[in-house]
Amino acid sequence: MSDLRVPFAHVDAENGRLLAAFATPLAQGLASGRFIGGDDVTEFETRFARLHGAAHAVAVGSGTDALKLTIRALGLDRRGTGITVANTFLATVGAMVTEGVRPVLVDVRGDENIDVTAVEKAITPETTMVVAVHLRGLPAAVHALRELCAARGLTLIEDCAQAVLAAVGGVPVGTFGAAGCFSLHPLKNLGACGDAGVVVTDDPDLAAEIRLLRSHGLRDRDTAVRWGENSRLDALQARLLNLKLDxxxxxxxxxxxxxxxxxxxxxxxxxxxxxxxxxxxxxxxxxxxxxxxxxxxxxxxxxxxxxxxxxxxxxxxxxxxxxxxxxxxxxxxxxxxxxxxxxxxxxxxxxxxxxxxxxxxxxxxxx
Ligand SMILES: Cc1ncc(COP(=O)(O)O)c(C=O)c1O
The missing domain is CATH 3.90.1150.10 (Aspartate Aminotransferase, domain 1)
Incomplete structure (x- = not known):
């Protein structure tokens, strides 16, 4: 807004500064005629995984899809209930509901992140997962949550939508649990020019399952081994994100x-x-x-x-x-x-x- 002396965010100016750097890669991307998958997406996944110390990164259509596909890929047998917070963006909870997990919302601490004691109290025989949100980019208590989840046989998922490069003791978030789900929405710290998201994990089977689910369950061009989604990162977005990763x-x-x-x-x-x-x-x-x-x-x-x-x-x-x-x-x-x-x-x-x-x-x- 032009009358503002201090705008809340400045995505237009941030992208404007990169316009010169964007121009050639975008023109080359357009001329290539290749808009789905390919080397740019692979490069982005490789660099993003490395940045977060993860073995694998799977780029998807949004942070919401990152959560949904992770839950689906993990919970093929029993969805049960999942514990998370109520002060998060809707998608954390919406992804659970739409994937058949019943959310159980617990309170937060003075730092606005999940209260581990409240999580412990809320666990029942139906609980299958805990979703820790690193709200505003402040890491949640992942060590305590990881211990608790291991002791109680629960899966820990990190909602890292707001937390690109956030770290605990120098270790980036995303691999304290089974998977870390990031949003690359334009307003996030690393923002695409449209919707985008990415899952990081050290588990090769989970990465492979999310890869299947993000593209119609296709094992190869003509063989679907699951019912899946169309939730892929566009090649042009990957080009821009690779520049922003610098x-x-x-x-x-x-x-x-x-x-x-x-x-x-x-x-x-x-x-x-x-x-x-x-x-x-x-x-x-x-x-x-x-x-x-x-x-x-x-x-x-x-x-x-x-x-x-x-x-x-x-x-x-x-x-x-x-x-x-x-x-x-x-x-x-x-x-x-x-x-x-x-x-x-x-x-x-x-x-x-x-x-x-x-x-x-x-x-x-x-x-
Ligand atoms: C905490 C949190 N979870 C999930 C999401 C969903 O991400 P997206 O908007 O990319 O679908 C967001 C961002 O909007 C978020 O802030």
Whole structure:
């Protein structure tokens, strides 16, 4: 929006900066006449797997499909119930419901990620899986979850949609469980120019099964061994993503530096800043503050665009009111309280330090 002094995201400008680099590969891609599969997709998968220390990466049509196809590929026998959070984007839970897993939603901790103690309490004989969301790019407690899942015979899936390059003790997310499901939606840290997603895993059988499912269950051109989907990464998207992969580490460093500046500038104000963590990639910089909506309105007047991720927890969505999801213990007080207070401030690699200081001064004046 042109009247904004501080836009929330700047995907247009980010892509604009790469236009010169995009031009030749795009023209060559168009001229090749090859738009599905091929070397560009393979190159992307190889590089993405390496970046996350995974043996395999399988590119698919979206982050939602990454979750759905992973669940389907893992759960060919018994789907049962799956434990996850309600403060995530709808797709985490929607993928379970549409794949025949009944979601059981548990509460979160002060850092807005899944509460492992609540997970433990929610396990029943029906539980088959836990889906840990690395919300906003902050890694969830994957070591504790991995231990718990191993002890109870459950499958751990990581929803890494917001967490490209997030890490725990220097180890990138995605392979702490059976698979890591990433979104490459245009607004994500590594964004395609359209919908795209990718699954990483160390399990060759799981990778092979997802490869089958993403392309009609075809083992070869004419032999379908499963009923599958059409959920593939386009070759042109892969070309663009390969170019962006050259920058993702630098962009991630920039996000972390800017987040640190926010932390410093906001300290002492009556609000909560995000949990500090070296492995956080700050897909979003989310503060918690009383009277959030009034602050948001004042920032808007000052030309600062903010957002709320997410104002309505999943169990409060109309789609969930038909009894398709369970709420562990009947209530999610921390999730509900945080939904009233969370506010996502502008953060993207092109944001300037002066813009951050401007945002913080306007917040200071408004509180
Ligand atoms: C936590 C989470 N899970 C899943 C998804 C779904 O990804 P996509 O929009 O690529 O389908 C998203 C992104 O929108 C997300 O933020």
């Amino acid at each position: 920058h993702i580490e630098e962009w991630t460093r920039r996000r972390r530096d800017l987040a640190r500046l926010y932390d410093e500038e906001l300290s002492g104000l009556p609000l909560t800043t995000p949990a500090g963590d070296d492995g956080h990639v700050y897909h979003r910089y989310v503060i918690r503050v009383a009277n959030r909506d009034a602050l948001r309105a004042r920032l808007r007047t000052a030309g600062i665009e903010t957002a709320v991720h997410y104002p309505v927890p999943v169990h409060r969505q109309p789609a969930a009111l038909d009894g398709s999801v369970d709420v562990a213990g009947g209530a999610l007080p921390v999730t509900e309280q945080q939904a009233e207070e969370i506010l996502s401030l502008p953060l993207h690699p092109l944001l300037g330090e002066d813009q951050i200081r401007y945002v913080v001064r306007r917040i200071e004046e408004s509180l």
